[in-house]
Amino acid sequence: MHKPTLRKISRRLKAISDPTRIKILVLLSERPSCVCELTAALGLAQPTISRHLKQLENEGFIKGRRESNWIIYRISPVEECCSQLLDIVIVRAEQDPEVQEIKNHFISLNRAYVAGDSVVGVKEVVT
DSSP: OOOOOHHHHHHHHHHTSSHHHHHHHHHHHHOOBOHHHHHHHHTOOHHHHHHHHHHHHHTTSEEEEEETTEEEEEEOOOOHHHHHHHHHHHHHHTTSHHHHHHHHHHHHBOHHHHTTSOSOOBOOOOO
16 A cells, blocks of 8 residues: 555545534444434434535545435545544544534434334334
Protein backbone atom coordinates (compact mmCIF):
# COMPACT_ATOMS: atom_id res chain seq x y z
CA MET A 1 0.00 0.00 0.00
CA HIS A 2 1.40 3.43 -0.90
CA LYS A 3 1.80 6.26 1.59
CA PRO A 4 -0.77 9.05 1.37
CA THR A 5 0.43 12.43 0.15
CA LEU A 6 0.20 15.53 2.28
CA ARG A 7 -2.66 16.77 0.08
CA LYS A 8 -4.55 13.48 0.53
CA ILE A 9 -4.05 13.57 4.30
CA SER A 10 -5.31 17.16 4.37
CA ARG A 11 -8.45 16.23 2.38
CA ARG A 12 -9.13 13.28 4.67
CA LEU A 13 -8.77 15.41 7.79
CA LYS A 14 -11.18 17.91 6.27
CA ALA A 15 -13.64 15.12 5.47
CA ILE A 16 -13.78 13.96 9.09
CA SER A 17 -13.74 17.44 10.62
CA ASP A 18 -17.50 17.89 10.22
CA PRO A 19 -19.70 16.84 13.20
CA THR A 20 -22.36 15.28 10.94
CA ARG A 21 -19.79 13.20 9.09
CA ILE A 22 -18.32 12.06 12.40
CA LYS A 23 -21.79 10.96 13.52
CA ILE A 24 -22.25 9.09 10.24
CA LEU A 25 -18.93 7.29 10.79
CA VAL A 26 -19.98 6.33 14.33
CA LEU A 27 -23.25 4.89 13.03
CA LEU A 28 -21.56 3.03 10.18
CA SER A 29 -19.07 1.59 12.65
CA GLU A 30 -22.11 0.04 14.35
CA ARG A 31 -23.46 -1.55 11.16
CA PRO A 32 -23.66 -1.00 7.40
CA SER A 33 -26.63 1.22 6.57
CA CYS A 34 -28.65 2.87 3.84
CA VAL A 35 -29.29 6.60 3.49
CA CYS A 36 -32.83 6.22 4.86
CA GLU A 37 -31.55 4.76 8.15
CA LEU A 38 -28.98 7.51 8.56
CA THR A 39 -31.61 10.13 7.72
CA ALA A 40 -33.96 8.72 10.36
CA ALA A 41 -31.23 8.48 13.00
CA LEU A 42 -29.78 11.95 12.44
CA GLY A 43 -33.00 13.81 11.62
CA LEU A 44 -31.48 15.41 8.53
CA ALA A 45 -32.76 15.59 4.96
CA GLN A 46 -31.80 12.83 2.54
CA PRO A 47 -29.84 15.16 0.20
CA THR A 48 -27.79 16.40 3.17
CA ILE A 49 -26.92 12.86 4.25
CA SER A 50 -26.11 11.89 0.64
CA ARG A 51 -23.76 14.86 0.29
CA HIS A 52 -21.90 13.89 3.48
CA LEU A 53 -21.73 10.25 2.39
CA LYS A 54 -20.26 11.31 -0.96
CA GLN A 55 -17.50 13.28 0.77
CA LEU A 56 -16.64 10.34 3.02
CA GLU A 57 -16.73 7.97 0.05
CA ASN A 58 -14.52 10.26 -2.06
CA GLU A 59 -11.84 10.16 0.64
CA GLY A 60 -12.04 6.39 1.02
CA PHE A 61 -13.56 6.21 4.51
CA ILE A 62 -16.71 4.42 3.35
CA LYS A 63 -17.95 2.38 0.40
CA GLY A 64 -21.45 2.04 -0.97
CA ARG A 65 -22.81 -1.09 -2.61
CA ARG A 66 -26.22 -1.70 -4.14
CA GLU A 67 -28.23 -4.36 -2.32
CA SER A 68 -31.77 -4.78 -3.61
CA ASN A 69 -33.51 -1.39 -3.38
CA TRP A 70 -30.80 0.28 -1.33
CA ILE A 71 -27.22 1.40 -1.52
CA ILE A 72 -25.66 0.15 1.68
CA TYR A 73 -22.73 2.14 3.06
CA ARG A 74 -20.04 0.65 5.27
CA ILE A 75 -16.68 1.66 6.69
CA SER A 76 -13.96 0.73 4.20
CA PRO A 77 -10.34 -0.16 4.87
CA VAL A 78 -8.03 2.86 4.61
CA GLU A 79 -4.27 3.31 4.97
CA GLU A 80 -2.98 2.50 8.45
CA CYS A 81 -2.42 6.15 9.44
CA CYS A 82 -5.98 7.06 8.52
CA SER A 83 -7.36 3.90 10.09
CA GLN A 84 -5.81 4.80 13.44
CA LEU A 85 -7.15 8.34 13.18
CA LEU A 86 -10.61 7.06 12.29
CA ASP A 87 -10.58 4.72 15.30
CA ILE A 88 -9.67 7.60 17.63
CA VAL A 89 -12.35 9.89 16.17
CA ILE A 90 -15.06 7.23 16.52
CA VAL A 91 -14.10 6.25 20.08
CA ARG A 92 -13.98 9.88 21.22
CA ALA A 93 -17.22 10.80 19.46
CA GLU A 94 -19.03 7.87 21.09
CA GLN A 95 -18.30 9.46 24.47
CA ASP A 96 -20.44 12.48 23.58
CA PRO A 97 -23.95 12.19 25.12
CA GLU A 98 -25.65 13.47 21.94
CA VAL A 99 -23.81 10.94 19.79
CA GLN A 100 -24.64 8.15 22.24
CA GLU A 101 -28.33 9.09 22.09
CA ILE A 102 -28.27 9.11 18.28
CA LYS A 103 -26.46 5.77 18.24
CA ASN A 104 -29.01 4.19 20.60
CA HIS A 105 -31.86 5.42 18.39
CA PHE A 106 -30.05 4.15 15.28
CA ILE A 107 -29.61 0.68 16.78
CA SER A 108 -33.39 0.42 17.21
CA LEU A 109 -34.17 1.34 13.59
CA ASN A 110 -35.41 -1.19 11.07
CA ARG A 111 -34.42 -0.49 7.44
CA ALA A 112 -37.70 -1.73 5.98
CA TYR A 113 -39.72 0.48 8.33
CA VAL A 114 -37.80 3.69 7.69
CA ALA A 115 -37.96 3.00 3.95
CA GLY A 116 -41.74 2.57 4.21
CA ASP A 117 -41.73 -1.16 3.37
CA SER A 118 -43.04 -2.51 6.65
CA VAL A 119 -45.31 -1.88 9.61
CA VAL A 120 -42.69 -2.88 12.19
CA GLY A 121 -40.64 0.10 13.36
CA VAL A 122 -38.05 -1.28 15.70
CA LYS A 123 -36.15 -4.47 15.93
CA GLU A 124 -37.38 -6.85 18.58
CA VAL A 125 -34.69 -7.14 21.23
CA VAL A 126 -34.16 -10.68 22.45
CA THR A 127 -32.65 -10.94 25.91
